[in-house]
Amino acid sequence: MEEPRQHGLSRRGLLGLAGAGVVGAGIGIGVDRFALSHDAAATSGVATSYPFYGEHQAGITTAAQDRMHFASYDVADIDRGELISLLKDWTAAAARMTQGRDVGPDGAVGGSLDAPPDDTGEALDLPAAGLTITFGFGPTLFTSNDGTDRFGLAGKRPEALIDLPHFAGDALQDEFVGGDLCIQACSNDPQVAVHAIRNLSRIAFGRASIRWSQLGFGRTSSTTRDQVTARNLFGFKDGTANVKAEDSSEVDEHVWVPDGDSAPWMTGGSYLVARKIRMTIETWDRASLREQERIFGREKGTGAPLTGGGEFTEPNFSKRRTDGTLVMDPASHVRLAHPKQNKGAVILRRGYNFVEGNDDLGRLNAGLFFLAFQRDPRTQFVRIQKSLAGHDAMNEYTRHIGSAIFAVPPGARKGSYVGAPLFEG
Amino acid sequence: MNQRTTRLGLLVAASAAALLALTACVPNSTTTSRSSSTTKLTVNSSATACAVSANTAPSGTVSFTVTNSADKITEFYLLGADGLRVVGEVENVTPGVKRTLTVQLQPGNYFTVCKPGMAGDGVGRAAFTVTDSGASIKPAGDLTAQTTVAAKNYVAYVKDQVAQLVPANQAFLAAYLAGDDAKARSLYASTRAYYERIEPVAESFGHLDPELDFREADVAEGDEWTGWHRIEKDLWPPAGVGYVALTPDQRKYYADKLSTNVDQLHAAVNSPDYAVSIDAISNGAIGLLDEVASGKITGEEEIWSHTDLWDFQANLEGARVAYEGVRDIAKAKSPSLVKTIDARFAALEKQLAGYGSLTTGFTYYNELSTAQIKSLADGVNALSEPLSKLTATLVK
Secondary structure, X not given: OXXXXXXXXXXXXXXXXXXXXXXXXXXXXXXXXXXXXXOOOOOOOOOOOOOOOOOOOOOOXXXXXXXXXXXXXXXXXXXXXXXXXXXXXHHHHHHHHOOOOOOOOOOOOOOOOOOOOOOOOOXXXXXXXXXXXXXXXXXXXXXXXXXXXXXXXXXXXXXXXXXOOOOOOOOOOHHHEOOOEEEEEEEOOHHHHHHHHHHHHHHHOOOEEEEEEEEEOEEOOOOXXXXXXXXXXXXXXXXXXXXXXXXXXXXXXXXXXXXXXXXHHHOOOEEEEEEEEEEOHHHHHOOOHHHHXXXXXXXXXXXXXXXXXXXXXXXXXXXXXXXXXXOOOOOOHHHHOOHHHOOOOOOEEOOEEEEEEEOOOOOEEEEEEEEEEEOOOOOOHHXXXXXXXXXXXXXXXXEEEEEEEEEEOOOOXXXXXXXXXXXXX | OOOOOOOOOOOOOOOHHHHHXXXXXXXXXXXXXXXXXXXXXXXXXXXXXXEEOOOEEEOEEEEEEEEEOOOOOEEEEEEOOOOOOEEEEEEXXXXXXXXXXXXXXXOEEEEEEEOHHHOOOOEEXXXXXXXXXXXXXEEOOOHHHHHHHHHHHHHHHHHHHHHHHHHHHHHHHHHHHOOOHHHHHHHHHHHHHHHHHXXXXXXXXXXXXXXXXXXXXHOOOOOOOOOHHHHHHHHOOOOOOOOOOOOHHHHHHHHHHHHHHHHHHHHHHOOOOOOOOHHHHHHHHXXXXXXXXXXXXXXXXOOOOOOHHHHHHXXXXXXXXXXXXXXXXXXXXXXXXXXXXXXXXXXXXXXXXXXXXXOOEEOOHHHOOHHHHHHHHHHHHHHHHHHOOHHHHHHO
């Protein structure tokens, strides 16, 4: 059960809670990660801090924070015991940092003058700022690319933790692909998110090192109903039809791994697919508004489907104009990504915009760092992406350059560590 | 060297005075066995040989009585298995005089060497084996005494390296001045190794490191660029950018300047005032790893010759020597830290050995793949992180 820390839970927030019809302390499974605070100033609807320990890891159904630092790690040539010790150290550090504390007991300035400080210090004086830290295990943790079972985990690899297939148009660059472990740090303060990844990476030296990492500066999805739907760098609302934390039955059906799935240690966990999608901003910006809306299938201003209504109105894919042509282009993004086109497949999107300066040609090196959580990638992300990859009208303006998949274990119990059921079960 | 080096001056010791009063034969450990007798050996240091009466001894107390039969002042060194770390030494042995070095030795491999004239790499370098007598040997004396011995031995190591740098550099410059560029290129990296092992020491002498070791990019607008890297660029001239080779007169100018600076370094470390403190040794080890992480692993140090891995190896050896000198003291305070550092040193040394050795040469930096460089960088980070806690452990 998750409740924001006192200063995040304002009187106004409590009233909002009651108004939402959520009564008492027992808020159902699946909705335990959305903000309970509705402070008027907090437009993102994100509380000040979230508990680290719980049934599920935070940072999934948690109201999407504004900033993200994501890192993928390669595990060094260490043994199973050392891997467990890393996860224990990471767990302890994450539990502290998500509560707005220094990474270790001595902190940034409390230790010996002759030693490097425990904590790197750039988050001194900053609050937790809604920090969540979410850990995941990549396929290569279970079986190396050369087939080695380094940690005695090969037999525990969930069937759902597949190696992603090659999708039409993939232009993956090795330096943005894969990883044995991942950490997603999200916060409303970019410095807090960076501080988390930096300190966790430091703890890992000698046991794991960063393979690639990604900064995101603007959320492109809302994961709770209170959040305004944010826009991606194409200028369109993104995530309108996202799974929302409040829809507990949807969350249970599409996001969390239920008891009884093939890998028992994953019960309460989820699967994360990360895709680094470069956008060719400059050519997009030269496309007419009509063309842009045709590609999306939505109005740019309101986010409403071209077939009418408001942002949250269901699109009507069979609606025709008087001349008999379909209002919604069959190749539009919204149609191809829609559950109706994908046997009901739904994912919880949690992506972020990125701009990393410019490329050699002076173009903005910009795009979307797509993150999606789901119960089973085989019937969710893969199904949707197959539909999009070959046909989406938007593909002319996008290029998938990075890709990774991770099993996100359930949340840790206090006194235990993230991933304990994998090693102890 | 690079300008970001932050531990400048740490090796200038504050607590020097106490060390000066020491004799040259402070025992480095003591034996706790009930009645272990001293193994007494003799050493005859002549102009060309370093005759030790035996090449083996049982572990425990061993004394070396050194006689100087040459006409120059000599020194006797007992070195660790790496041939670098000074386990014990006697210096200033004048002709005709006898002096004794007494040490407590653990089982293992050592080297003996004499250094008549107190320069160069010495004469009569020979393996010396200590067999296991069964005696239990612990560091001698209280912490202060151990610290004093560690500091003294590190100074001896620094002197030994600089003493070897002087003739190596002379040979390198002789080839360069003679226009034998191929030979000069072949001597460049191995000459610099003596310097790279003790670089934080040179950095403590203000102007010396900039004048010896600045890279072109380190030099401020209007300042003169001198030292090894100036000559490096002339020996490996960049193609296609209009580089103008140095004239013989210019070569002589830069060679003389480098030679003078190396002599100044030699004088500085042999000054009676020169000493180091325990934290300076530890910080020197950390500083050497920082050098690797900031300059060598990026290929910035040897941008023309691409001999960065030679520097890497020398930095690593220097860091290891500094660490070994204080290891026993640290172990008593934090066994787990020492265990981690030991393992990470060994792993990085093994990894680097996969690319060559100072004897046979290394892979050139520009021939390494990105993945190989990343893997080496991971090893450096793995060692540097626990090593960064060494100083605080020692002084706590």
